[in-house]
Amino acid sequence: MSNQKAAFSAENYDRNILNTIPYYDEVYNQIAEIVSTIFLDKAVSWLDIGCGTGKMAKTAFEQCNVEKMICTDHSSAMLEAAKQKIGFSSVEFLKLPIEEINYDSQFDVITSILVNHYMTYQERMIAVRNCYHALKEEGIFITFENFAPCDETMEKLYLKRWERYQSSKGKSRKECEKHLSRYNTAYFPITIQEQIKILRDCEFMSVEIFWCSYMQTGILAKKVNHFGRLKL
Numbered sequence: 001m002s003n004q005k006a007a008f009s010a011e012n013y014d015r016n017i018l019n020t021i022p023y024y025d026e027v028y029n030q031i032a033e034i035v036s037t038i039f040l041d042k043a044v045s046w047l048d049i050g051c052g053t054g055k056m057a058k059t060a061f062e063q064c065n066v067e068k069m070i071c072t073d074h075s076s077a078m079l080e081a082a083k084q085k086i087g088f089s090s091v092e093f094l095k096l097p098i099e100e101i102n103y104d105s106q107f108d109v110i111t112s113i114l115v116n117h118y119m120t121y122q123e124r125m126i127a128v129r130n131c132y133h134a135l136k137e138e139g140i141f142i143t144f145e146n147f148a149p150c151d152e153t154m155e156k157l158y159l160k161r162w163e164r165y166q167s168s169k170g171k172s173r174k175e176c177e178k179h180l181s182r183y184n185t186a187y188f189p190i191t192i193q194e195q196i197k198i199l200r201d202c203e204f205m206s207v208e209i210f211w212c213s214y215m216q217t218g219i220l221a222k223k224v225n226h227f228g229r230l231k232l
Contacts, residue, residue, distance in 0.1 A: 014053055019169035020179060022162075022214045027113075028055060030211055031142055032063035034220060035109055038140060043067035044108035047134060049098050049127075050074075050115035054082030061088055070107075072096040098127040103134035110134060110141045117145040117187045121198075124190075128202040135223045141204065144211065144218040148189040158215050159183065165214060192217050 018024055035044065043065045048056045051071035060066050071086075072094045073079050079093050098115060110131045116124050131141050149155040159180055166176045183189070192209065196219065199207045204221035211218030 014055070019171060020166055021114075021216060022165050027144055027211060027216075027218060028059040029063070030218065031056070031111060031144075032059050034142065034210065035060070035064050035140070039065070039108060041065060042108070045106060045136075046070070046109040046111070047101075047103070047107045047131075048072070049101070049110065049112040049131070051082050051093075052078050052113070054085040056111050056113055057082065057086045057088075057091055061086075061091075066090070068092075070094060072098070072101070098130065099123060101127075101130045101134060103130075105133070105136050107134055108136055108139050110139070112141070112143045112145075114145055116143060116195075117147075117189045120188070121190070124198055125202065128198055128204075132202050132204060132223060137223060139223045141199075141221045141223070142210075142218065143195070143199075143221075144216065145195075146183075146187060146189040146215050147192050147195065147217045148184075149215075150191055150193075162214050189215070192219075195219060 021027075044067060046060060046066055046069040048060075048069065048071045051057060051073045054071065057069055057071050060069065067090065069088075069091045070093075071079070071082055071091060073082070074095065074097045076095060079095060083093055098112065098119075112127075112131070116127060119127060128141075135141060149158050163176045163180055166179065167173070171179075192212070195217070196207050196209075199219065199221045203223075205224050206222040208220050209217060210220045
């Protein structure tokens with residue numbers, strides 16, 4: 001696996017990420033709303049990959065009907081921070097990279113927030129296939145990550161816009177430049193079209209963008225039944 005290195009330490013992650021990712025809180029609310037809409041009153045089993053400090057789990061238990069949840073991360077510090085934040089006995093925390101996930105048809109929902117863009121293309125394929133196999137029939141996979149614009153002109157525009165956002169949140173010019181210098185050096189985004197292709201190549205036949213803002217996108221993929229029909 002690629003050597004994942006988060007932009008911020010576990011101790012200051014929550015504060016710094018809000019000044020870095022536009023609409024960060026709203027993304028989690030959107031995910032919870034999607035889950036509640038699809039599953040209505042059903043109690044769901046949920047796997048959150050790269051759980052960080054536990055924000056997805058906290059939002060899920062506040063807004064959705066969650067029967068059980070497994071939170072994984074490669075970082076012991078992040079897992080410890082998540083344990084401190086989440087006070088629910090129905091949550092299990094595992095130190096486990098996404099490529100080593102080996103579940104079979106166990107989850108209604110799988111979320112992967114700001115994880116896949118650290119991986120090589122082949123690692124992404126392995127990770128997404130693992131998620132597909134871990135889902136029950138009619139289960140959903142939601143991924144949210146940084147993306148790469150389609151050409152150099154758009155890349156310059158999007159990076160400049162993202163820099164202005166961070167500056168508006170009080171970051172110094174040096175801090176903005178330091179974070180943006182991670183692009184294609186510390187993490188390796190691909191285009192939205194490439195992300196969708198990976199999902200389809202891994203057998204997800206129903207795939208849609210549910211969020212796109214600045215240089216982040218959210219994609220929803222549904223595992224269809226054996227007859228190729230969708231059920232909502």
